[in-house]
Amino acid sequence: GAVVSQHPSRVICKSGTSVKIECRSLDFQATTMFWYRQFPKQSLMLMATSNEGSKATYEQGVEKDKFLINHASLTLSTLTVTSAHPEDSSFYICSASRTSGTFIYEQYFGPGTRLTVT
Amino acid sequence: KQEVTQIPAALSVPEGENLVLNCSFTDSAIYNLQWFRQDPGKGLTSLLLIQSSQREQTSGRLNASLDKSSGRSTLYIAASQPGDSATYLCAVKGGADGLTFGKGTHLIIQP
Numbered sequence: 272g273a274v275v276s277q278h279p280s281r282v283i284c285k286s287g288t289s290v291k292i293e294c295r296s297l298d299f300q301a302t303t304m305f306w307y308r309q310f311p312k313q314s315l316m317l318m319a320t321s322n323e324g325s326k327a328t329y330e331q332g333v334e335k336d337k338f339l340i341n342h343a344s345l346t347l348s349t350l351t352v353t354s355a356h357p358e359d360s361s362f363y364i365c366s367a368s369r370t371s372g373t374f375i376y377e378q379y380f381g382p383g384t385r386l387t388v389t
Numbered sequence: 390k391q392e393v394t395q396i397p398a399a400l401s402v403p404e405g406e407n408l409v410l411n412c413s414f415t416d417s418a419i420y421n422l423q424w425f426r427q428d429p430g431k432g433l434t435s436l437l438l439i440q441s442s443q444r445e446q447t448s449g450r451l452n453a454s455l456d457k458s459s460g461r462s463t464l465y466i467a468a469s470q471p472g473d474s475a476t477y478l479c480a481v482k483g484g485a486d487g488l489t490f491g492k493g494t495h496l497i498i499q500p
Contacts, residue, residue: 305487305488307487307488313492314491314492314493315433315478315488315490317487317489320486320487330487364432364433366488377421377423377438378488380425380435382431382432383431383432
């Protein structure tokens with residue numbers, strides 16, 4: 272159990288366009304979802320935390336108007352990169368957290384989305 | 390602000406050796422610590438999770454220890470195999486917050 276999917280796995284877009292990435296918890300309800308970004312040869316950096324039905328909390332330095340996060344249900348969160356630029360090219364990974372018995376606060380990670388902006 | 394450091398940054402050893410990867414963190418007020426592996430261009434595979442009240446966790450050839458008071462964790466890999474080659478990431482969690490990751494140890498096991 273505790274499977275998280277992401278779609279798409281890879282996306283190439285032109286500069287100035289917007290891209291939406293979906294993160295789904297397939298077999299559990301995720302009260303909280305997290306979005307991370309990983310640049311080449313770097314570690315993962317937390318971008319934002321989203322709780323179902325409320326506004327996302329963004330980390331310092333992350334533009335909330337550029338990276339729109341919607342957590343409309345307990346199984347789906349979306350990240351939209353608006354007006355993408357080449358410097359937004361990165362590996363985006365989501366994770367989902369549930370609170371259940373001994374699995375309190377454990378995070379389950381999706382497989383990631385490779386975004387390339389040309 | 391929590392900071393996580395992993396040493397060494399890279400390691401190359403012959404197949405069959407036992408090895409230790411190190412992780413340190415600056416704020417001991419953590420909820421849990423987790424070790425992941427990441428293969429090139431792929432997502433994360435969770436290896437071991439240690440709750441703050443625990444001292445160690447074991448899974449197969451892997452053993453992770455946690456000394457919360459000193460801000461340290463180690464990942465021990467026994468009888469290493471070429472398939473263990475990957476980047477190993479250490480991450481700590483403070484309550485409901487997201488994870489803070491180290492930069493990882495890039496491990497190569499030579500056949």
